[in-house]
Amino acid sequence: MSRLTILFAYEALQIRHLVKNRYLAKSIADAAWGRFLWWVRYYGTLHRVPVIGVEPAFTTQNCSRCGQRVKKTLSMRTHLCPGCGLLLDRDHNAALNILHKALQGTVGQTGTDEGVSSNASGQPAATRRRTAAPRKQAG
Known part of the structure; x- marks a missing residue:
């Protein structure tokens, strides 16, 4: 990321x-x-x-511009909406629909989690503390 x-x-x-x-x-x-x-x-x-x-549900079938459901078989690789005329690759249309759904789900969201609670192996994350280096004595 x-x-x-x-x-x-x-x-x-x-x-x-x-x-x-x-x-x-x-x-x-x-x-x-x-x-x-x-x-x-x-x-x-x-x-x-x-x-x-x-x-x-329907991320591939719905038109990302107007919302009209356009039925497709798995072999159909393009999206052509008879309602608004949008022509896109099927996957591009689906990606736009996924983005729209995700953005609708975040309305009012103001932040994210405070941090990571586990490391990559699923164990609790260790917090790293900064320690001061030992000071040399003058003399």
Whole structure:
């Protein structure tokens, strides 16, 4: 995450349901999605960047400009809205919808957590205390 990142939004997919699909199971299991999201949340907390999972319903189907539902098959890679004429890559349209949902969920939010309560292995984070160097005696 960089200093320019102000929000990290992702589609909160139920991985256990996706693994039931025999075509997706191996690639999803290999990708270790749960561990990846754990790291994203960890670094989000460390750098005080909100990490927001949004409901995945219709993020691909709804038009990110006008909200009209445009049904698509998995093989359709572009979004063309008959209502407003928006033409985008399917994933770009979905990303905009995920961002909109995440921003709606942060209305009124004024801050983030105060800090990291655990380290990368899940153990309580040690606080580092600065100690003064021993002074040399004059003489």
